[in-house]
Amino acid sequence: MKAIKTEEWIPADGFELEDNALLVIKLPDNSLVLAGPGAGKTELLAQKASYLLQTNCCKFPTRILAISFKRDAAFNLKERVKLRCGDELSRRFDSITFDSFAKQILDRFRLALPKDYGISADYEIAMKDNETLTYYQNADPDTNYEVRGAAAPITLKNHTADQLPLDKRGATKKLRYGVWQDMLRATPSQLNFKMIMRLAELIINTNPKIKAYLQETYQYVFLDEFQDATDLQYDFFKSCFLGSGSKYTAVGDDKQRIMLWAGALDAVFDDFMKDTGAIRLPLKMNFRCAPRLVKLLNHLTEHLLGKTDFAIPSPKWNEEEGECFVWVFENPEKETEILFKEIKKWIEFDGLKPRDICILVKQKLENYAGGLIRYFNENGIKARDENAFQDLLTQEISLYIINVFYMIFKKKASDSKAITFSFLSNVFTEFEDEQLLRLEVFFHKFIKQLIKDYPQEELDEAKLKTLVNLIVEFAGRDRIRAFYPAYKNSKYLNGIITELTEKLIESYNLTGTIIGALDQLVGNDTIPVMTVHKSKGLEYHTVIFIGLEDGAFWKFQENPNEDKCTFFVALSRAKERVVFTFSKQRPNQYGRMFNQSITNIQVILTELENSGIVKMEEKSLAE
Numbered sequence: 331m332k333a334i335k336t337e338e339w340i341p342a343d344g345f346e347l348e349d350n351a352l353l354v355i356k357l358p359d360n361s362l363v364l365a366g367p368g369a370g371k372t373e374l375l376a377q378k379a380s381y382l383l384q385t386n387c388c389k390f391p392t393r394i395l396a397i398s399f400k401r402d403a404a405f406n407l408k409e410r411v412k413l414r415c416g417d418e419l420s421r422r423f424d425s426i427t428f429d430s431f432a433k434q435i436l437d438r439f440r441l442a443l444p445k446d447y448g449i450s451a452d453y454e455i456a457m458k459d460n461e462t463l464t465y466y467q468n469a470d471p472d473t474n475y476e477v478r479g480a481a482a483p484i485t486l487k488n489h490t491a492d493q494l495p496l497d498k499r500g501a502t503k504k505l506r507y508g509v510w511q512d513m514l515r516a517t518p519s520q521l522n523f524k525m526i527m528r529l530a531e532l533i534i535n536t537n538p539k540i541k542a543y544l545q546e547t548y549q550y551v552f553l554d555e556f557q558d559a560t561d562l563q564y565d566f567f568k569s570c571f572l573g574s575g576s577k578y579t580a581v582g583d584d585k586q587r588i589m590l591w592a593g594a595l596d597a598v599f600d601d602f603m604k605d606t607g608a609i610r611l612p613l614k615m616n617f618r619c620a621p622r623l624v625k626l627l628n629h630l631t632e633h634l635l636g637k638t639d640f641a642i643p644s645p646k647w648n649e650e651e652g653e654c655f656v657w658v659f660e661n662p663e664k665e666t667e668i669l670f671k672e673i674k675k676w677i678e679f680d681g682l683k684p685r686d687i688c689i690l691v692k693q694k695l696e697n698y699a700g701g702l703i704r705y706f707n708e709n710g711i712k713a714r715d716e717n718a719f720q721d722l723l724t725q726e727i728s729l730y731i732i733n734v735f736y737m738i739f740k741k742k743a744s745d746s747k748a749i750t751f752s753f754l755s756n757v758f759t760e761f762e763d764e765q766l767l768r769l770e771v772f773f774h775k776f777i778k779q780l781i782k783d784y785p786q787e788e789l790d791e792a793k794l795k796t797l798v799n800l801i802v803e804f805a806g807r808d809r810i811r812a813f814y815p816a817y818k819n820s821k822y823l824n825g826i827i828t829e830l831t832e833k834l835i836e837s838y839n840l841t842g843t844i845i846g847a848l849d850q851l852v853g854n855d856t857i858p859v860m861t862v863h864k865s866k867g868l869e870y871h872t873v874i875f876i877g878l879e880d881g882a883f884w885k886f887q888e889n890p891n892e893d894k895c896t897f898f899v900a901l902s903r904a905k906e907r908v909v910f911t912f913s914k915q916r917p918n919q920y921g922r923m924f925n926q927s928i929t930n931i932q933v934i935l936t937e938l939e940n941s942g943i944v945k946m947e948e949k950s951l952a953e
């Protein structure tokens with residue numbers, strides 16, 4: 331593909347970028363972009379990737395590495411880059427999470443670990459803190475290491491606080507070293523993601539050739555949502571890239587810093603500028619939210635968060651657009667019924683699609699929205715806990731399987747055709763154009779045969795399982811594992827395929843048709859319900875936040891800044907309308923009803939009122 335001259339490059343898809351965004355895209359130095367919600371930070375990274383690839387500033391065959399914090403953010407960025415510069419160039423754009431980047435290094439270079447940190451090939455990932463604590467309990471029975479015990483948080487923090495190899499001097503450090511050894515030597519080895527990152531870092535720090543290989547591979551490194559980087563992640567980034575010729579672009583927003591509880595580094599922006607000499611540049615626009623919502627966000631930026639980086643709405647809006655409400659309800663039942671009626675109106679009369687609406691909760695989704703989800707589904711509006719599906723549906727292998735199913739069973743499936751073929755041309759990466767054409771013909775014959783062999787009305791569990799298997803084997807497990815580093819570990823790949831198959835069968839048994847099952851699986855016509863943390867980076871026409879109550883913000887007095895940012899993130903996901911609900915009563919996790927107050931978080935309510943934008947309404951069924 332012929333490279334575009336740098337001076338002739340223009341942003342893809344007609345986007346008009348503000349001056350600083352254009353500057354960052356073309357800047358050959360390290361940069362840190364700080365900007366509010368909807369400013370186009372992720373879009374800037376996508377455009378910068380297109381620029382570097384289309385102009386060959388990222389010289390073939392070197393690659394761009396984009397690191398995000400969540401699987402769906404990494405996936406969305408990859409999709410945006412594909413759209414902006416096409417399948418072929420975007421193959422040199424690796425968009426992954428910090429955890430999967432570390433895991434890929436570990437899976438690929440496991441044998442380069444020093445002897446006392448060696449692990450078994452079939453290591454298991456212990457996800458629960460309890461699993462790590464049990465090792466401490468066994469090694470030191472006199473101390474209480476239960477998750478809620480006093481020693482637990484310190485123990486867990488210390489477990490991965492230091493770079494490897496571990497210091498063994500002193501009783502506490504000796505104990506920690508012993509536990510690491512017990513976990514590494516278990517059959518199979520037991521690791522958690524933080525340990526994986528420390529081990530990957532050890533590989534890099536002790537193998538100059540691997541480090542050099544990594545740095546030569548990635549001429550450019552992007553860091554999305556950088557405000558949430560933890561000390562461990564930042565250490566890992568520095569071990570991999572600092573001092574290399576690679577160039578870094580980090581984007582973030584300190585008003586959306588909601589991972590301090592998980593160890594996000596308070597001073598990460600300053601550290602990054604000091605360590606890399608990055609130039610700091612702001613962006614001013616908010617392209618997402620309607621003007622009245624931008625005005626509200628600006629008010630809260632100043633009066634709730636004590637900051638001054640105000641945003642300007644996009645001129646595409648009419649000045650009067652954007653609305654925000656606080657709706658007060660007697661109890662959760664009334665809240666559910668009234669929300670149902672309102673949403674039904676929006677869908678039936680205003681033409682909103684269920685996926686234009688998002689229901690958010692701060693935490694404890696079942697407590698705040700479990701009953702609502704059940705009520706909505708029983709009464710004809712589909713809604714579901716999206717947390718359970720996000721990870722599965724952002725897996726390339728899942729999308730490939732689902733879209734081949736659509737090609738077999740749906741009459742018009744041109745989008746599916748494009749997605750599946752993009753997957754196949756990735757795994758048959760060495761194929762020239764002519765071979766790819768032959769592959770396409772062969773693939774269509776394969777689909778035709780499946781249509782013939784598996785009539786819709788004769789499908790059952792066993793046939794669905796066979797179909798999944800045939801579809802995977804068409805691409806070839808070995809090829810899939812070779813092209814997608816995340817799937818190098820076959821246990822992981824098989825786990826995803828099994829989970830997807832189970833969910834497909836479950837949906838099929840519920841809906842009775844294969845298209846119904848596929849639609850249900852991907853969430854077509856379904857309102858997503860999720861926590862604010864999961865909603866980061868996403869946007870919806872209408873956002874409903876359930877539970878603007880002291881009970882939901884139970885740590886507000888201890889940690890007001892993080893809770894204010896969480897509230898700010900929720901509000902800033904909405905393009906046109908946002909509703910906060912307050913229910914005078916709310917059950918706890920055991921179902922016991924408690925009166926709710928809005929005393930501790932009064933400052934939020936006060937500032938919503940002071941903004942002059944928000945309408946407060948008592949809602950009852952008679953309306």
Ligand SMILES: Nc1ncnc2c1ncn2[C@@H]1O[C@H](COP(=O)(O)OP(=O)(O)OP(=O)(O)O)[C@@H](O)[C@H]1O
Nearest residue numbers: 345346347366367368369370371372373617618867
């Ligand atoms: N230059 C632009 N012109 C028009 N629309 C844009 C531009 N940049 C971004 N957008 C649109 O604005 C919305 C927000 O963009 P994006 O998700 O990149 O913002 P962000 O800064 O990453 O937001 P957040 O931090 O809130 O997740 C998206 O719908 C995107 O397509």
